[in-house]
Amino acid sequence: MVAHNLRIAAATFLVSTTLAFAASLDVTQRATAAGGTAGCGTTHLFNGITQYHSLTSGGRDRSYSIHLPSNYSETKPYPLVLGFHGSSSIGFFFEADTGLSGSKYSADKIMVYPNGVGGAWAGANYSEATVPEDLGFVSDLLDEIRAGWCIDNSRIYATGLSIGGGFVNTIACSEVGGQFAAFAAGSGSFYTDNSGVTGGCTPARSPIPMLEIHGGSDPDVHYAGGPGEGGVEPAIPDWLSWWAQRNKCPSNTTETLFNGDVQHIVWECNGVEGVLQHWKVDDMGHCWASTTLDFSEIAAGQGPTPIDASTIVMAFFDQFTKP
Ligand SMILES: *[C@@H]1O[C@H](CO)[C@@H](O)[C@H](O)[C@H]1NC(C)=O
Ligand SMILES: *[C@@H]1O[C@H](CO)[C@@H](O)[C@H](O)[C@H]1NC(C)=O
Ligand SMILES: *[C@@H]1O[C@H](CO)[C@@H](O)[C@H](O)[C@H]1NC(C)=O
Numbered sequence: 001m002v003a004h005n006l007r008i009a010a011a012t013f014l015v016s017t018t019l020a021f022a023a024s025l026d027v028t029q030r031a032t033a034a035g036g037t038a039g040c041g042t043t044h045l046f047n048g049i050t051q052y053h054s055l056t057s058g059g060r061d062r063s064y065s066i067h068l069p070s071n072y073s074e075t076k077p078y079p080l081v082l083g084f085h086g087s088s089s090i091g092f093f094f095e096a097d098t099g100l101s102g103s104k105y106s107a108d109k110i111m112v113y114p115n116g117v118g119g120a121w122a123g124a125n126y127s128e129a130t131v132p133e134d135l136g137f138v139s140d141l142l143d144e145i146r147a148g149w150c151i152d153n154s155r156i157y158a159t160g161l162s163i164g165g166g167f168v169n170t171i172a173c174s175e176v177g178g179q180f181a182a183f184a185a186g187s188g189s190f191y192t193d194n195s196g197v198t199g200g201c202t203p204a205r206s207p208i209p210m211l212e213i214h215g216g217s218d219p220d221v222h223y224a225g226g227p228g229e230g231g232v233e234p235a236i237p238d239w240l241s242w243w244a245q246r247n248k249c250p251s252n253t254t255e256t257l258f259n260g261d262v263q264h265i266v267w268e269c270n271g272v273e274g275v276l277q278h279w280k281v282d283d284m285g286h287c288w289a290s291t292t293l294d295f296s297e298i299a300a301g302q303g304p305t306p307i308d309a310s311t312i313v314m315a316f317f318d319q320f321t322k323p
Helices: 002-024 091-098 131-148 163-172 236-246 295-299 309-318
Strands: 051-057 060-067 078-084 110-115 151-161 182-186 210-215 226-228 231-233 251-257 262-269 272-281
Touching: 051 131, 060 091, 060 131, 078 091, 078 131, 078 163, 078 309, 091 110, 091 151, 091 295, 110 131, 131 151, 131 163, 151 163, 151 309, 163 182, 163 210, 182 309, 210 236, 210 309, 236 262, 236 272, 272 309
Parallel strands: 078 110, 078 151, 151 182, 182 210, 210 272
Antiparallel strands: 051 060, 060 110, 226 231, 251 262, 262 272
């Protein structure tokens, strides 16, 4: 019911913003910026204000919202970050929860928040879209964004929460993942990657940067794995060890912080430090970690956490460029 009302609100917003989008395309100003995509040279209106768009993918009506820096320049190729919401949610909520459109996090990035079918992403036993359908949507979405906006193709990233984090991993384990520079999941439910190094995961390259943040006290997506709401989830240490093998990371170091509440594990992969990273917050539940109380922390019935996922994820992305 909540998700249904959200879709109505989103649809209302769609109508009011479609006209704005149509007006914002100015094909007469096309020019190519060095290293940028076909969308370089296209001017846009209402920069700094999140706008809702729709597209058709695999015969389905799909949608997303996009946030440009307020000083967006159509001749400058920007890093692109896709942010995938959790279950029973929409992109606008993930945007509000994480604050990722704020200039503190993305003054020089384009943020895109795709919407899942039925408020979820593929991979769970309750998902309405199949894995090929949602991966096709990601591919079609990237094509549309590259054609309409000025994107640095070597700096495309994906992050997400809960099933959105799980879907980020599904992308990383697929051919479509080859278009991305790095991935980061918060409280991820890895339904499609629960059976070993090669079971259900064929990354497009190795190493492929991956970061995960998880609460040691998550009551929904248990740190120790097991049956979850939408299927069987791997134990987080097992899942990390699979990525360590996929990424050829022979060694790791653990940094213990905040009086032992937080453990930061960093792997060296193929000679590169930090390609695989994990943050475990012992007393954290199922949420997007934030040092200032966010909506998912309120919903999880807890206070702010010692670490800030949005800061950690964006700093992680800044270290990596697609080879
Ligand atoms: C936009 O503002 C940000 C943050 O102040 C700055 O880093 C960036 O260079 C500016 N971009 C342009 C195109 O002026
Ligand atoms: C989904 O999987 C979970 C965990 O295996 C199980 O408890 C639940 O009954 C399943 N639901 C459906 C609709 O299959
Ligand atoms: C870190 O590396 C050690 C030594 O290879 C290994 O035993 C341990 O399982 C690794 N830690 C994690 C969390 O995978």
